[in-house]
Amino acid sequence: MLKSLLSSIGVSSFERSAADLFRHYAEQWADTVRQDYFGNTMATMNTGAKYRVLLSAHIDEVGFQVTEVCQNGLLKVRGIGGVCPARLNTQQVVVCADCGYVNGVMVSTPMTNDGKMPDIKDFFVDIDCQNREQAMQLIELGAPVAFMPNYSVHDSVITSKSIDDRVGCYVVLEVMKRLKGGLKKIRLSVAATTQEEIGLRGMAAVAQTEQPDMAINVDVTDAEQLDKTSRPRMGEGCAIVLNADSHAMFRERVIKTASRANIALQKCLGREITGGSDSSRMQIFSPKTLVGELVIPCKYMHSHTEKCSLNDIESCINIITDLLTGLDEELA
Numbered sequence: 001m002l003k004s005l006l007s008s009i010g011v012s013s014f015e016r017s018a019a020d021l022f023r024h025y026a027e028q029w030a031d032t033v034r035q036d037y038f039g040n041t042m043a044t045m046n047t048g049a050k051y052r053v054l055l056s057a058h059i060d061e062v063g064f065q066v067t068e069v070c071q072n073g074l075l076k077v078r079g080i081g082g083v084c085p086a087r088l089n090t091q092q093v094v095v096c097a098d099c100g101y102v103n104g105v106m107v108s109t110p111m112t113n114d115g116k117m118p119d120i121k122d123f124f125v126d127i128d129c130q131n132r133e134q135a136m137q138l139i140e141l142g143a144p145v146a147f148m149p150n151y152s153v154h155d156s157v158i159t160s161k162s163i164d165d166r167v168g169c170y171v172v173l174e175v176m177k178r179l180k181g182g183l184k185k186i187r188l189s190v191a192a193t194t195q196e197e198i199g200l201r202g203m204a205a206v207a208q209t210e211q212p213d214m215a216i217n218v219d220v221t222d223a224e225q226l227d228k229t230s231r232p233r234m235g236e237g238c239a240i241v242l243n244a245d246s247h248a249m250f251r252e253r254v255i256k257t258a259s260r261a262n263i264a265l266q267k268c269l270g271r272e273i274t275g276g277s278d279s280s281r282m283q284i285f286s287p288k289t290l291v292g293e294l295v296i297p298c299k300y301m302h303s304h305t306e307k308c309s310l311n312d313i314e315s316c317i318n319i320i321t322d323l324l325t326g327l328d329e330e331l332a
């Protein structure tokens, strides 16, 4: 399931294929599954119970959109979400065309050595066409472009595109699977939200329609790496965010749960006092909800080769599962 989710394609506002895969898995454990106009997928089990818990993660990924087909057959693109241009040259991509996926390579011209950071407008996608006419037979303007699926795992470290945030989608599905048949008082929903990377748009709709009692968002965060120090380390557990995006009561409960069950948990400040994640949208659009956020340390975020640890994914699943099992017993 993890490999399939990471290898599916779903650039922000073009999430259909990845969202359908999420739906396919959710249907195995949920009593009801629904999708809204935004493309958000919500799956619920134990529908008769009163206390409503929502686990969420965003299904969309950063990518590009074709803005021009040039005379020489190359494609110009614009970014969708915060793609880092410094990491783009010669990356393999797929253009989502009506005829299927067309393979391409990101190239910039000229290859500058003047110390300037490249910009996305300096890049083209080479799809092996000789001229505009040939390219137009394959590609339409507006077609989304995604990083090419490239999942690999070595010594419990995953390298792949779209770890942000398909690992979150995997976590919420896995929790639902493990809690199937075990909850008495909790009505559990999982949501795969859309358009997170372009302004947390899908979650704004989910928050207003779902209005849960408790919401836990699962996303990734920058791990300690070359240019980022004092960050949670990959392989040492998922992290609880110590900023405005997680309520203090939630943080306390998570820390207690992890220590009682001896599950690895790190603390992380978050980039800013509010990290601009889906949980902040839930807080604003559903003020009666107790909101919390757990994050999985990830290197090279928003690139073709993001990295995270299977241990941290497991720690996140275990903490949420234990926390909800404990809460369910308290409510009984």
Ligand SMILES: [Zn+2]
Pocket (backbone or CB within 6 Å): 058, 164, 165, 196, 219, 220
């Ligand atoms: Zn994310």
